[in-house]
Amino acid sequence: xxxxxxxxxxxxxxxxxxxMPGWEWDLREQKHPHGTRAFVWVIRTIDEQDTAGGKVxxxxxxxxxxxxxxxxxxxxxxxRLGLALLAxxxxxxxxxxxxxxxxxxxxxxxxxxxxxx
Numbered sequence: 001x002x003x004x005x006x007x008x009x010x011x012x013x014x015x016x017x018x019x020m021p022g023w024e025w026d027l028r029e030q031k032h033p034h035g036t037r038a039f040v041w042v043i044r045t046i047d048e049q050d051t052a053g054g055k056v057x058x059x060x061x062x063x064x065x066x067x068x069x070x071x072x073x074x075x076x077x078x079x080r081l082g083l084a085l086l087a088x089x090x091x092x093x094x095x096x097x098x099x100x101x102x103x104x105x106x107x108x109x110x111x112x113x114x115x116x117x
Contacts, residue, residue: 020057022046029061042067 010023022045029039039061046057056078057070073081094100 016047020044020046021048037061040066042070044070 008025011026012024014021014024025043027041027043029041032039041061042059044057044059046055054075055072056075057072058078059067059070063069063071
């Protein structure tokens with residue numbers, strides 16, 4: 001699904017006059033049942049190679065300064081995080097629907113072996 005789905009377009013493209021020029025994506029979470037605060041994740045890539053260093057920058061709603069305080073991730077780690085989020089979302093979706101997946105029924109030792117490889 002990750003390779004076949006259309007990737008979201010950036011929310012904004014910061015020009016060369018911006019302190020961190022490049023592309024940004026804002027992901028707004030659904031409203032939480034308790035509270036009125038907006039929960040926004042900001043994902044950023046930087047155009048300046050000497051600053052970017054082949055990294056993806058992420059600001060979470062729980063950052064000290066959301067939208068301004070970024071954690072750098074190497075590209076490979078960002079990809080692994082994205083795939084882990086997809087896998088976790090898929091499992092949570094199936095659990096909420098009450099659908100047992102075949103991989104949930106595999107013996108524990110097979111799951112542990114697969115995680116090691």
